[in-house]
Amino acid sequence: MYENLLEAISLFLTFQNVAILFVGVLVGAVIGAIPGMTTPMGVALALPFTFTMQPVTGILLLLGIYKGGLYGGSITAILIKAPGTPAASCTVLDGYPMTRKGEARKALDIALYASCFADFISNLSLILLAGVLAGFALKFGPPEFFTLIVFSLTIIAGVSGENLVKGVASAALGLLFATIGLDMVYGTNRFIFDNWNLMGGLSFIPVLIGLFALPEIIHYFTQRLRDSHEAANMAGIGAGFADFKRCFKSIFRGSVIGVALGAIPGIGGAPAAFLSYSEAKRTSRNSANFGKGEMEGVAAAEAGNNGVAGATMIPLLALGVPGDVITAVILGAFMIHGLRPGPVMFVDNLPMIYALFIGIMLSSAYLFVIGKFSIKAISRISEVPNRILYPVVLVFCLFGSFAINNSMFDVLVMVLMGCVGYLMMVLRFPAPPFLIAFILGPLLEDNFRQSMILSEGSLGILMRSGICWFFWALTLLSVVFLVKSRKKNIPLSG
Amino acid sequence: MTRERLTGAGVLILGLLIFFLLIPRGIDKPGSVEHAALAPDFWPKIIAAIIILMGLLLTVKPAEEEDEEIEGGGDAGGWLQRLPGLAVALGTLFAFYFLIPLLGMVVPGMVMALGLMVYAGERRWPRGIAIAAGVPILLYFFFVYVASIPIPLGVFEILRG
Numbered sequence: 001m002y003e004n005l006l007e008a009i010s011l012f013l014t015f016q017n018v019a020i021l022f023v024g025v026l027v028g029a030v031i032g033a034i035p036g037m038t039t040p041m042g043v044a045l046a047l048p049f050t051f052t053m054q055p056v057t058g059i060l061l062l063l064g065i066y067k068g069g070l071y072g073g074s075i076t077a078i079l080i081k082a083p084g085t086p087a088a089s090c091t092v093l094d095g096y097p098m099t100r101k102g103e104a105r106k107a108l109d110i111a112l113y114a115s116c117f118a119d120f121i122s123n124l125s126l127i128l129l130a131g132v133l134a135g136f137a138l139k140f141g142p143p144e145f146f147t148l149i150v151f152s153l154t155i156i157a158g159v160s161g162e163n164l165v166k167g168v169a170s171a172a173l174g175l176l177f178a179t180i181g182l183d184m185v186y187g188t189n190r191f192i193f194d195n196w197n198l199m200g201g202l203s204f205i206p207v208l209i210g211l212f213a214l215p216e217i218i219h220y221f222t223q224r225l226r227d228s229h230e231a232a233n234m235a236g237i238g239a240g241f242a243d244f245k246r247c248f249k250s251i252f253r254g255s256v257i258g259v260a261l262g263a264i265p266g267i268g269g270a271p272a273a274f275l276s277y278s279e280a281k282r283t284s285r286n287s288a289n290f291g292k293g294e295m296e297g298v299a300a301a302e303a304g305n306n307g308v309a310g311a312t313m314i315p316l317l318a319l320g321v322p323g324d325v326i327t328a329v330i331l332g333a334f335m336i337h338g339l340r341p342g343p344v345m346f347v348d349n350l351p352m353i354y355a356l357f358i359g360i361m362l363s364s365a366y367l368f369v370i371g372k373f374s375i376k377a378i379s380r381i382s383e384v385p386n387r388i389l390y391p392v393v394l395v396f397c398l399f400g401s402f403a404i405n406n407s408m409f410d411v412l413v414m415v416l417m418g419c420v421g422y423l424m425m426v427l428r429f430p431a432p433p434f435l436i437a438f439i440l441g442p443l444l445e446d447n448f449r450q451s452m453i454l455s456e457g458s459l460g461i462l463m464r465s466g467i468c469w470f471f472w473a474l475t476l477l478s479v480v481f482l483v484k485s486r487k488k489n490i491p492l493s494g
Numbered sequence: 495m496t497r498e499r500l501t502g503a504g505v506l507i508l509g510l511l512i513f514f515l516l517i518p519r520g521i522d523k524p525g526s527v528e529h530a531a532l533a534p535d536f537w538p539k540i541i542a543a544i545i546i547l548m549g550l551l552l553t554v555k556p557a558e559e560e561d562e563e564i565e566g567g568g569d570a571g572g573w574l575q576r577l578p579g580l581a582v583a584l585g586t587l588f589a590f591y592f593l594i595p596l597l598g599m600v601v602p603g604m605v606m607a608l609g610l611m612v613y614a615g616e617r618r619w620p621r622g623i624a625i626a627a628g629v630p631i632l633l634y635f636f637f638v639y640v641a642s643i644p645i646p647l648g649v650f651e652i653l654r655g
Binding site for chain 1: 501505512516520521522523524527528529530531532534535537538541542544545548549551552557576579580582583584587588590591594595599603606607608610611613614615616621622625626629630633634636637640641642643644645646
């Protein structure tokens with residue numbers, strides 16, 4: 001234990017890691033603050049830059065962007081009523097009215113305090129729970145993993161947007177694209193059509209960039225071109241300790257809600273933010289002011305939103321399954337570095353896990369420092385016009401997709417996936433289910449086929465143990481919950 | 495409702511094409527398969543069946559069409575409005591791809607970025623040129639000298655030191 005911890009400290013404590021995490025949080029906050037840029041897009045664009053980094057350094061960069069992005073989304077939500085992330089849409093409810101009342105600075109400060117506190121609680125829960133869960137998961141064989149991945153695929157219901165059927169169709173397409181390449185059991189060709197570039201399957205990054213960045217850019221150029229940024233108004237005095245104390249109950253409750261919902265795959269930040277907000281409104285002495293510029297409303301929403309950040313990493317690190325779209329991208333980053341998160345990683349690579357934990361804890365502090373001292377500059381960056389931003393992002397996409405394998409074919413894949421993604425956007429097919437299924441597809445098929453080999457073709461093996469039954473039951477419960485949430489119009493996965 | 499129904503029909507046709515055309519032609523089967531569930535086309539067939547089912551559901555019970563977030567909507571007029579921008583964006587992307595062997599990535603990257611900025615309405619030339627030229631050059635230096643990834647320069651390869 002102590003040897004591992006010491007090794008982790010020496011693994012983490014390099015100038016590169018400490019600096020890159022800071023850069024990640026800063027870049028994430030900037031990306032979150034730019035309307036039109038999303039956190040998954042930011043993480044996708046940063047991925048090619050991590051190839052030559054040490055695995056810990058690369059993953060820390062992505063984690064920093066993730067955490068910074070969650071907070072950055074609230075800046076524009078408060079200042080110009082343009083939430084950078086779906087989860088930040090709850091922050092708009094009281095944040096923007098506070099800006100209108102000349103209390104923007106106070107709203108930004110309390111959002112920052114709530115975000116940092118919730119992030120800290122979430123990180124703590126990750127550290128305490130991930131190891132326990134991973135220890136339990138060591139008992140898993142292929143059938144248990146298969147049922148676990150089936151359960152993880154219920155995320156799709158959470159990220160399907162307005163139409164579940166379209167979400168499932170999108171996921172099915174992702175699963176199909178994941179089957180391209182050599183068959184894992186017989187070594188025969190699947191959808192290769194004599195193109196040797198396809199033998200290893202489609203590379204993850206061109207697919208990711210094509211799906212998440214290109215459609216937004218293409219969409220921008222197909223609209224009547226305009227840039228309509230309001231000037232950010234940073235008026236008013238900031239929030240102090242007394243304000244934090246007044247909102248503490250809602251911040252703490254929001255953090256716990258965020259952790260609980262974040263640990264369940266597919267729920268995401270938006271429901272946590274709304275649930276935390278509604279609980280705060282229900283119990284607050286100032287409930288009549290909610291929606292009119294109540295500081296406690298901003299604090300509750302941001303605590304719920306940021307409380308999920310560390311918790312979504314619990315299923316990723318402990319079980320190897322992503323909790324949301326961004327952790328799905330981070331899972332891809334692990335794979336690119338030849339690592340496979342999950343219980344085995346807790347045995348084989350424990351110092352690396354601990355190093356990540358140290359970095360994750362440090363990211364909460366960085367978030368505070370960056371939010372406190374560079375908020376004015378970040379809110380200025382949100383005024384970068386899209387006519388400059390999108391061509392620059394496009395250049396990043398093209399260079400990034402080439403750099404993975406020095407392959408022009410990957411550039412072509414990225415461009416074609418951009419066309420597919422744009423078509424999906426126009427027809428309102430959500431892209432996140434495609435990506436999650438594309439990542440989980442090979443694991444699902446591999447574990448299914450291994451189970452079939454073990455059982456000589458009998459499907460009964462998929463119910464061989466209590467763990468299998470547990471995950472089948474969890475899948476059922478999750479589907480029922482997610483479908484009910486959809487009927488109540490609770491926005492999922494932000 | 496009609497557009498959603500048509501989308502559903504499209505998904506249905508796609509699923510059928512995958513099941514009956516793409517899978518038989520695109521997947522090589524080994525001489526003998528121990529169990530049906532282990533066959534290379536078992537999993538793709540299940541996926542195709544899901545796509546067919548979703549297509550059927552979308553056709554039979556189409557989603558209600560909401561207010562168009564995407565400007566111009568999905569009608570013919572909307573598409574006509576979008577077409578020039580779509581042609582510019584896709585034309586630029588494919589032109590970039592086909593120019594890589596000839597001109598590399600840096601120069602086409604500069605031209606593409608500047609062209610798109612101007613198309614989108616940027617009129618402050620010094621700023622536009624500086625950003626359009628600066629970003630590909632910075633990326634080139636990062637990938638070549640920091641990450642040791644050789645970014646192609648095409649005919650400008652002679653400039654590489």
